[in-house]
Amino acid sequence: MEIKDRKISVLQRKIENLEDLLKEKDNQVDMARARLSAMQAHHSSSEGALTSLEEAIGDKEKQMAQLREQRDRAEQEKQEERELHEREIADYKIKLRGLESEVEKLNTRLERAVNERERLEIKLEASQSELGKSKAELEKATCEMGRSNADWEATKQRIARLELENERLKHDLERSQVY
Numbered sequence: 738m739e740i741k742d743r744k745i746s747v748l749q750r751k752i753e754n755l756e757d758l759l760k761e762k763d764n765q766v767d768m769a770r771a772r773l774s775a776m777q778a779h780h781s782s783s784e785g786a787l788t789s790l791e792e793a794i795g796d797k798e799k800q801m802a803q804l805r806e807q808r809d810r811a812e813q814e815k816q817e818e819r820e821l822h823e824r825e826i827a828d829y830k831i832k833l834r835g836l837e838s839e840v841e842k843l844n845t846r847l848e849r850a851v852n853e854r855e856r857l858e859i860k861l862e863a864s865q866s867e868l869g870k871s872k873a874e875l876e877k878a879t880c881e882m883g884r885s886n887a888d889w890e891a892t893k894q895r896i897a898r899l900e901l902e903n904e905r906l907k908h909d910l911e912r913s914q915v916y
């Protein structure tokens with residue numbers, strides 16, 4: 738960007754120099770015309786001097802035309818450079834807007850991902866807490882079940898003893914009724 742600005746600056750200085758040169762040549766032409774007029778007014782100049790002055794004026798006018806052409810070309814180059822810079826700046830602005838939009842989309846996605854992660858962490862914590870409670874309940878139920886199984890076995894043995902006792906007592910009753 739600085740290189741292009743320097744080029745424009747250099748072209749601007751060339752244009753200014755050419756304009757100064759053109760003004761100087763205009764002054765010289767004016768002075769030559771004034772001299773020509775003075776010479777014609779005094780009729781003291783010779784035909785050769787008049788011709789050389791006319792040639793000098795013609796040369797000066799050619800030089801002025803060339804300087805004008807150089808100035809016009811320099812201005813055109815400067816204008817083209819400026820237009821090129823403006824197009825490049827417009828392209829960069831478009832790219833910048835696109836990148837800013839992309840960054841905004843990525844920030845939105847990141848924000849959603851962070852929120853989702855936080856939600857999942859909370860859910861995981863609750864799930865782990867629930868799992869701990871369930872494990873405690875399972876352990877308690879397992880202990881109770883072990884006790885129940887032991888009670889069940891004891892109850893089954895007691896029932897078996899009672900049934901045997903009952904049978905024995907029935908047998909004794911039957912024997913006592915027989916006598």
